[in-house]
Amino acid sequence: MKHSESLSVLVLDDEARLADEIGEYLESRGFTVHLADRPSRAFQIIHAQTVHIAMIDIKLPEYDGLTFLRKLRAEKSDIESIIMSGHGDMESVIEALRLGAFDYLRKPFSSMELEASISRVSRFLEAQQNYRRSVQKCIELQDRLYSRDELIGTSTVMQKIREEIARAAQFPDVAVLIHGESGTGKELVARQIHRLSSRASGDFVPVNCAAIPREMFESEFFGHEKGAFTDAQAKRKGLFRAADGGTLFLDEVGEIPLELQPKLLRALEEKRVRPVGMDREVPADVRVIGATNRDLLYEVRQGRFRKDLYYRLAVVELSVQPLRERREDIPLLATFFYEQGCLRSGRQVHPLSEELLALLSTYYFPGNVRELKNLVERIVILGREPTEKELLAWLDPEHAGCSDRMISVQSRIVDEPSEDLNLETLERMAILRALEKAQGVQSTAARLLGITRQALDRRLKKYHLE
Structure with a gap:
């Protein structure tokens, strides 16, 4: 039986010959066995040793097996029990099961029946142990996801970005501009700056600037009054006021149309916005963090991005390096995403092989961390590690190696x-x-x-x- 070597069984029976036979059989199957001929001796063992399974006879000196079971459940509810009874004791057996006994054996029983019963309990205990491990793993993953140091990696590059994040967080009113390729984790960096700052109690409001139609820009960012335009059926706060007291994260800030950039600049400088349909400005105390995968200085030189807005956003600049610049972090990231995927899908977590992690570390990952995460999720769905041939078929051959x-x-x-x-x-x-x-x-x-x-x-x- 799987993991039987780690399980300990207490046999409580005043029939010495039967107890010895049970003990010898279980020891031959890899269990640790403790024998007791009365309840008082059984509790001495339980208090001194680790016991996983208790085999309890109904007929005992001092008091019967049912009374012992009640006390056992009150003191050590994690010990699973198997009741042993003779003919005519079915009422006692039913009562024992009602009290929480896992299984019962009717005397006399064969070694095959003993094997089947102890195997059922062992499998249940193993499932319980796996469940506890999974719960603990979920807690650990959740701690890592929402801890104050959620960026995964031990490379020099990651150590540097952590230092820059901590420095930016010390100035909660200063705008920050984060540079980096798509998929490098710019929003994660922004969230970390927010979480470490004095604005952490406020909301973190992310917005993809490329997804906002230009005709809806003012309404989305600054809000509107009811009836301000045809579809304004209700009053809307807007993103700036939704982030009041917190952080507004402008992803793909370089995509904001040139003619709308002065309105954003004014909101940043004045910390006030004018909702559509309102004749006055209202305060909006927000910290703005922008992110882009473009070279904004080049965009400024080309006349596609305002210089004054660029310098207003780039008071503090951070650069998130692509995954290929920190290959030593790939095994850590892949393991994290794999464990996360397994736990979310209810699969048992098995460590990824060194060979697979080494192969992943040679890939260029043009899509950066996002691409790695999607690839690992594909491995989780497959239910096993892919062969090298399968993995290479998934990767873009232009970038493999x-x-x-x-x-x-x-x-x-x-x-x-x-x-x-x-x-x-x-x-x-x-x-x-x-x-x-x-x-x-x-x-x-x-x-x-x-x-x-x-x-x-x-x-x-x-x-x-x-």
Whole structure:
């Protein structure tokens, strides 16, 4: 029986021969056995030793098995019991089951019947233990999700971002701009800044700026009065006032249309908004944290983003590095997402193999942490670890093992002799080689170079390589 070596059984029976036979059989099956011929001796053992299962005879000296069972349930309710009874004791058996006995054996019983009964109790105890482990794991995961240090990773990159978060949190009225590729966890960073700040008791209100139609911008952000326009059937507070006393998180802030940016700038500077249909401004005490995967300074130079709004948002700037810049955190993240997925789906948690984690660590993950999480959820649904062939079929072949290709390209650039060590010349040569390796696909070349597509575009224009 599974895990029987960790279970301890108390046999309470004044028939010494039968108790010895039961004890010998259970010991041969890997159980730890304690024998007692009377209730007082049984309680001495229970108080001194760990007991998981108690086999209790109905007929006992001092007092009967039912009385012992009542006392046992009152003192040690976690010990499961099997009642042993002779013919004609069915009323006592029914009463024992009503009192909480798990099973019963009618004397005389065979070793097969004993095996079946003790196996049922063992499986139940094992299921209980697994349930407790799962509950504890859920608690631990919840603590990690909502703790004051929820960012997963031990890399130097993560240590640095934690320090920057703590520093930003000390100034609860200062705007923050978070840079990072899609899927790197910019909202998680924003939530952490909010949680560590003196505004933590207020609301954290996230909004995807790209999802708000321009004609609804003022209504969504600043609110409106009832009847202010055709569809205004009720008064609306708006996002700024919903976040009053807390934090307003503007995700994809670079997507706000240029003509609407002055209205946002005024709200940031004055900490006051004017709801649509109202003839006066109302206060809105919010801290604004913006996030973008664009190069906003480049957008400013191109005339697509206001310079004054940029500097108003970027009082404090944080950069969330892509997952490929902190590969040592991939095993930790994958394990966390796997345990989270298993617990949510009611599956038993088995550790991910070192081989799988090592293979995941070689992948480029263009979608960053979000892509890793989706991949691990796919493994949870599969119900087993994928083979290397299956995993590679799931991954984008353009990026599988991309880190090795980057190292190869970079090493060739360094190793090959060149008379000209001018930095711009070397950069131009690296771009040409990346484009050659990528067969002209610029997004792939950007990834090989470890830069964004927008950054590559700027360099192509700079070196007249369009």
